[in-house]
Amino acid sequence: MYRLTALAAVVLLGACGPSRISLSVKSPPGTNLGRPMYMLVRQVDPKQYANEEYSEVASKVGSPDKSVLQTAVLYPGTIQRFQLRAPEEGSLAVSFLFTAPDGNWQLLLSPPIPTAVDVELTVSRIMSDSVPPAIPSEMPSAPAPKAPEAPKPPGA
Template sequence: MSARLNRLTTLSALLLGACAPSTINLNVKSPPGTNLGRPMYMLVREVDPKQYANEAYSEVAEKVGAPDNTVLQTAVIYPGTIQRFQVKTPKEGGALAVSFLFTAPDGNWQLLLSPPTPTAVDVELAVSRILSDSVPPAIPSEQQQPAAPEEGKKGGGLEMPKLPEKMPELPKFGGSK
């Protein structure tokens, strides 16, 4: 009986370990004006979420030239490209930081990926910050799924957000005229 229990325990551990993704597909969209048209570094590393919140840009930038054991991947991001990376996740399942080392960061320059680790992340960059990032949502359980709209009610009582009447004009940056 104990041999059978040992086999079941080992099998359970293997199956549970297989549930966590071993890699993350990271897609980075960098328009031509990103980082004022200059290449820059991206750094992916394992972090403690509490320390991540207090890290200075200079501390993170130092890890490009002298990576420590938390650094999982570095890459050069070229403006005007879409680059795809496969990043190995840490075995312990810790949080990951994806940092973009802009020449003159103005806003969000890094993002935190907390466990459970997603299988894919799409990041769009702007001139000197992360414009947006998207992580595919986890499949909700039956309890978390929204209720179906009641008969006779449009949208189940939910209202669509209002868009501004006039969208703000975006700044224009150098390029061909």
């Protein structure tokens, strides 16, 4: 009986522990003008994330703080896959440090964090339709159905 109770406790604790996230990053050959670049994964507060500047995030590659969960060099013309541990609380920021960013260079993954994320990069930004919206209110909504037109009287 003791073994079954201990086994059940291990299973339950494991289920409550940090989960894993599969991150796949597709970098076509022209990404970052054909040069390698850094990716930085951090645990963030969404308010902090909204106010960060590129230079502030880029400085964490050389001097990581406790929020940095992973850094990696991405190579153009590749698909690279990473296994990340989800933070116990907070959100994840995935930042792509392009030489000359032109548009969205990072994304926010808020709880509940998905177990798999696919990101596709372009020359100098994240392809916008390759990642889920960071904020539910930014999710595309279906267009409102059009009201049927009233029938026109004959001869009108």
